[in-house]
Amino acid sequence: MPLSTAAQPAAPPLKLSAWLPYRLFIVAAQIARPLEIFYGERFGLSQAGWRILATIAERTGASASEIGRACALDPFAVSRGIGQLVELGFARRTTAKADRRFASVTITPKGQQAFGEIATLGRAIEARLLASLSGDERSRIDAAVDKLEGESARIEQGGWRSLLERATS
Amino acid sequence: MPLSTAAQPAAPPLKLSAWLPYRLFIVAAQIARPLEIFYGERFGLSQAGWRILATIAERTGASASEIGRACALDPFAVSRGIGQLVELGFARRTTAKADRRFASVTITPKGQQAFGEIATLGRAIEARLLASLSGDERSRIDAAVDKLEGESARIEQGGWRSLLERATS
DNA sequence: CATAATGCTTGCGTTATGCAAGTATATGAC
């Protein structure tokens, strides 16, 4: 047993290319790129715009806060994204009848058309990704990403302070 | 059998929350957040700055283009990131003796110290993530992410045009 | 009915990104 001056068990040096968060980030960024370029130059959509479009394609008439929850955007980004969609003629913004503080964002036919085009590319990207995996790996990845979604949400929620607390729990 | 007007096999509507690229993006973003906040407010580092610091911590004396390759940054971002590290006293920039067009970026003790602090948090984050998975899942995720890295790189390389080509190979 | 809370929007300063152009060095043709 090494007479340790510090109690740390010789932390490995964190090689970026082997560090899971970095690797996931790279994969996500590389995948997202072609789609962003496509909807950017084809429709002048921002990332927020695309996400909101996808959200209201699935659930038209959603309020801004529902949209924000559904696609992980803060209220500012949602408001601006909706504005963009309205300008492009992809969405209409009205107020909900029940509670007039809430917006009601509905997709237009033109918006559905655009969504359809982008979704085609999106499905192609996903298909290419899944094609590189075996059927077995696909279901496992699915389950693992489920867990990672949950755990990463908790990590973000806790913030860095709770991550550096050594003695607790 | 539905008399289909179009020959398409009824594409599923692309639900954002079930679409693998989006899910990976969310995981990556949620994980990255606490670390970014940490090195941002603790050292005034940008994301590029952090990545470059991690790169030269591993391979001090690297050139700008080597750094760019190692951490997926374009030359502009690398140059500015190095500038930031130099300003913070985390790195020194000299020219390589062999070919004076190449930079040689070395990490300083202060930079190593900062890197150590950030790496501690980085390891904690990775540990939390891995703790949510079984040992079996970890190795499978590792292998799957390997494949996804490769395939997503090819996808990005090809661009959206090659993804929408239906008839070809 | 005054106060507070909620949902959303706008304005504005800061920061990041993308790209043209520039500098410095090295290489190859003649």
Next chain:
DNA sequence: GTCATATACTTGCATAACGCAAGCATTATG
């Protein structure tokens, strides 16, 4: 040598994204 070209990196600037304070309209509360 020296002139054109290529390479490695840097800088400047225009544009876009982000973060947040403050605002408006509407509804809930005491």
